[in-house]
Amino acid sequence: MKFGKSVCILNVGGTKYALPRDVIKDFPLRRVSRLHNCASEKEVLEVCDDYDRERNEFFFDRHSEAFGFIMLYVKYGKLRFVPQMCELSFYNEMIYWGLESSHLEFCCQRRLDDRMSDTYTYFSEEDTKTEEDPRGNDELEQPATGRRGSAKWLERMRRTFEEPTSSIAAQILASVSVIFVIVSMVILCASTLPDWKTAENNSVEEHRYTESLEDPSGIIEAVCIGWFTAECIVRFIVSRDKCEFVRRPLNIIDLLAITPYYVSVLMTVLTGENSQLQRAGVTLRVLRMMRIFWVIKLARHFLGLQTLGLTLRRCYREMVMLLVFICVAMAIFGALAQLLEHGLDLEMGNEDYASIPAACWWVIISMTTVGYGDMYPITMPGRVLGGLCVVSGIVLLALPITFIYHSFVQCYHELKFRSARCTRSLSAEFLN
Known part of the structure; x- marks a missing residue:
């Protein structure tokens, strides 16, 4: 910043924050740190809403309470939603100042995912960058004619x-x-x-x-x-x-x-x-x-296959958790099934359950309610265990489904939004 005083005042919705110029340079919020690279008042007004040269005060017509919580994140490293404030509105404030959903605490990320899934809303960070950095677009539009034509092609x-x-x-x-x-x-x-x-x-x-x-x-x-x-x-x-x-x-x-x-x-x-x-x-x-x-x-x-891949990538924790549930259940029920069907009576026992790995195959097809019928318990304790195995499988498989479902819906509408935005931009380019 080649103008103003050594102390900068940020006026966000009527609340003032005094920050040294050196702090502005490496400030965690992208919109604020961009003020340091501004060489003229015209460039400053592209970042903020108004500027007072005498007091070196920058005005931002944004939600003051939301910015207060964002400043708490800058100070303590934890970002949570403002009480009694819409999650989408706060997320819009985050994008304006240069933050992403990954900066939120995990519980707040879940709330945001649920809210976005319910309202079919997706905020595009690329659109925000385009709006915040018009200079970059102008510079891209001013190369030599030959180079510009080649790049455009x-x-x-x-x-x-x-x-x-x-x-x-x-x-x-x-x-x-x-x-x-x-x-x-x-x-x-x-x-x-x-x-x-x-x-x-x-x-x-x-x-x-x-x-x-x-x-x-x-x-x-x-x-x-x-x-x-x-x-x-x-x-x-x-x-x-x-x-x-x-x-x-x-x-x-x-x-x-x-x-x-x-x-x-x-x-x-x-x-x-x-x-x-x-x-x-x-x-x-x-x-x-x-x-x-x-x-x-x-x-x-096909958008559906892209949504499936993006969902699996984002829900890998839930998928790992599901696999852990299944492996633990296989170990427990497999050992019990081998004991009840074969281990207690070695002469008259069920040979299909001669080993724990063989019993684990029965466990996995029972928990997933497939039931090929190639092996099944014949003793009364084994049948009771089989019923518990089937019921436990239904419960364990259903636990992570809610998280995966919400992530799938969010990914679907995110990709759909990007596809629609791409179509609109190409249509506008064609009309121009």
Whole structure:
């Protein structure tokens, strides 16, 4: 800050806070720390609502009590909701000052998640950054004409391949990609049918993998792989950050789905006349079956699969807790079932429960209410234990469901909001 006094006064809704200029520089709130980099009053007014040069006072027309709680977070490191204040309103204040939901205490985060799920509301931090930093947008709009045109073209290409709802071309591209995924899955499933295998074996006695391209199924498979490979290469070229592109889970899945085909071709070329033996080998069958990863590629184009992945990522604590519940129940009920069904009478005992690991299989299918019927208790104590196992499984599995459900609803509306915002921005760009 190249103007004003050494002490800055923040006037938030009528409540004043005096802060030294050095403290302003590294202040935990982004909006306040931006004042230090302002070189003119015009830039100051882009951050605050008004400015008094004589008193070096910055005016913010915001909720004073909410800012008081935010200042308590700056001082003590704990952020909680203001009593008798709407959670969404307080969250809006947090975003304005540069905080995120992760800064809240865990109990308040749960309250915010429930509130946002009930009202189908999502506050976009990207929108806030855009509103708070108009200078950055102006600077991006002032490069050289050639560089600007190239960057704009790359950005349009990136959106076309990464955001299926961004334009008509992106929707067409996504539809074609989905069609290729469906066709490849149909070919993969059909290749395991007995009639398909019999016809294939009778057509050619010695069949090379590379020669399978002469068959319709081989041609379709090669076309699908070619499309997926070209799509992956183009998306890599137009991506902003190449390292980040490689680290994304969906891109890793694309690589796992494409690589087995080329590995199979390479193995066939190297084995030569032993292609029939290699074709029946375990390695090649595993590689061919890895094409099932293509199904996960649909997550790029369907909001439901994206919501599922985001929910699992955010609810990993609840998922771990659920697994711990199941493992503890398996250990307890498995040991008791083995004792009641086999351990008390070694001669006449139920051989299906000869070991605790075998009993654990019975526990897991009972707790999940699957009940294959391959093993079941025959003694009265064992049947009573089985009833307790089933009831306990229902209760244990239901405990984390509420948290996972609320997170799923929040993730769904968050992704839906982003998709709608992307569509609106592209429509506005097209109209302009």
